[in-house]
Amino acid sequence: ATGSDWWRDAVVYQIYPRSFADGNGDGTGDLAGVLDRLPYLARLGVDALWFTPWYPSPMADGGYDVADHRGVHPDFGTLDEAERLIGAARELGLRTLVDLVPNHVSRAHPWFRAALAAPPGSPERALFHFRPGRGPGGERPPNNWNSEFGGPAWTRTTLPDGTQGEWYLHLFTPEQPDLNWSHPRVGAEYESVLRFWFDRGAAGVRIDTAVALAKDPDLPETDAPDAPAERRGPHPYVDRDELLGIYRSWRAVADSYPDPRVLTGEIWLPDEPHRFARYLRPGVLHGAFNFDFLSSPWAAGPLRGRIEATLDAHTAVDAPATWVLCNHDVTRTVTRYGRTDTSFDLAARTGGVPTDLALGTRRARAAALLMLALPGAVCLYQGEELGLPEVEDIPPERLRDPVHFRSGGTDPGRDGCRVPLPWSGSAPPYGFTRDGAEPWLPQPGRWAGLTVAAQDGTAGSTLELYRAALRLRRSGPAASGVPLRWLPGEADVLAFHRGDLLCVVNFGDRPVPLPPGHTLLLASGPLHRLGLPRDTAAWLRAPETAPGK
Ligand code: TEU
Secondary structure, eight states, X not given: OOGGGGGGGOEEEEEOHHHHOOSSSSSSOOHHHHHHTHHHHHHHTOSEEEEOOOSOOOOTTTTOSOSOTTSOOTTTOOHHHHHHHHHHHHHTTOEEEEEEOOSBOOTTSHHHHHHHHSOTTOTTGGGBOEEOOBSTTSOBOSSOOBOTTSSBSEEEEEOTTSOEEEEEEOSSOTTSOBBOTTSHHHHHHHHHHHHHHHHTTOOEEEETTXXXXXXXXXXXXXXXXXXXXGOOSOOSSSSOTHHHHHHHHHHHHHHTSSSOOEEEEOOOOTTOHHHHHGGGSTTSOSEEEEHHHHTSOSSHHHXXXXXXXXXXXXXXXXXXXXXXXXXTTSOOXXXXXXXXXXXXXXXXXXXXOOOOHHHHHHHHHHHHHHHHHSSSEEEEETTGGGTOOOOOOOOGGGOOOHHHHHTTTSSOTTGGGOOOOOOSSSXXXXXXXXXXXXXXXXXXXXXXXXXXXXXXXXXXXXXXXXXXXXXXXXXXXXXSSOOEEEOOOOTTEEEEEETTEEEEEEOSSSOBOOOTTOEEEEESSOOBTTBBOTTEEEEEEOOOOOTTO
16 A cells, blocks of 8 residues: 555564674764665565664663663764665665653663662652562562563662662563653653654554553552563553543544554554554554564464464454564474474574474475465565574573573573674674674674675575565565455365465365466465475466456
8 A cells, every 4th residue: 555554464574783784884873884784675675664663772682771762872883874774765765663652661771870860759760660669678569560671570679778768660671660650751752752653754663562651540459460562351550541641642642643543553452453453553552563473373273263263353353463474573484384383482582492493494484475475464574485494503692682581590681693694705704893803792603694685686595585585575466455265175174265365274284286377476385386385385377267256
């Protein structure tokens, strides 16, 4: 779609700036590096770029600990450069989404510094969740909530005289104090931040942790302190009704611009498509990443079930789905799909599970054709188009992710999907940086065949598969509102029409014969004499139907 509906079927490309491309040769990716590579992104055929946080930050959580929402971290460049980048991208037809982190700020944010310096009960502290501890000396945390990355969601403050004071709430690391969204100043501040970036050309925002901002003001105990996603029924900080009011007011800000800006939520709400779709009702958010699709086992039944449930729930509120296979938080697709257990969670990172990368690559390529044929928007994660696997052998002393440290070192964390991209050459740094600089995370020595240069123009490469699929998607019915129509067939085959496009994915052992009269447009792997082999997908064009039929 074009015009103000562009987001309904947009392909968004997620950039993790630290690992995309290094323009100034210090080993850290930056905005200058992205500017250099804009032609690559335009040629890939995506519609928009989403940048994970580029703001000033102590980088305790990859920049999701924001110290100033209106600036750019010096590692990445300057605010001027960000504005120029947004403009240059737009000239190539690429819109820009910035990451908005409303659940928490950095401990280095001026608001939190002021809160720490102010006494209990002060207006400064009211912007966060400060509470006295339980027990005689207040030595126990105020409630039983646990942080997403392990350990209590509370940290105790120390008063100037050295004695222990109140505790503050942080659903993530202690470096990320949670804001109090029932305070009007918090809402006003974020509306102003939205305008700040929209005024500088941003076409929208990705909203971090969008399901957890609102808290029950009593901060009560919960019987789901560890895994809120597995809660049943109301929860003191997940999926609360107050969120809808917050997002309605943001929508009004977005809609006040002549070229309406879009709001895409990061909403982890597993297996509850109708709760999920509440956020996509008219006047609320435009889209939200579909993690049910991402976390599905690689099998026809579960995938079809999740696709149908998602489409039903989204159709009911007239919103497009936003399909996603991976991001900077989960094990890369090629590695996940190379395992018997294809789940994305922490356990899969730590188990030392056997992984068949050839199998995973085949499935990931098939999954790409499946995803890109579905109705709605799509979000790709940098390196997905190169078929990069997770890097599972980063030396522990090089790991940076707080998930690793907070697990006491048992979990490698999320750095394995954040390794700098390989652009060219046969050895690290693969053109990522220059002048002999060392990339901030080490790249494996086995990526020579996965670089952009190695795949560019190479028939059958994953890069060329994505390019071809994105080109066809743009010109065909997959890029329009045409609904999906399933074809009856075998249990381990998924087949559906979008207008005259037919997408077939084979999950079973037996090759699936291609339907007669159809033109093969694209296949995710080599075809078998008898048809489409296992773990392979194809796009076909149906024969033209006679007029009047
Ligand atoms: O992630 C929020 C979130 O819910 C994740 O913790 C997710 O559940 C987990 O990573 C799955 O493995 C967002 C950001 O995407 C993440 O990078 C940040 O660390 C987090 O918020 C805190 O800002």
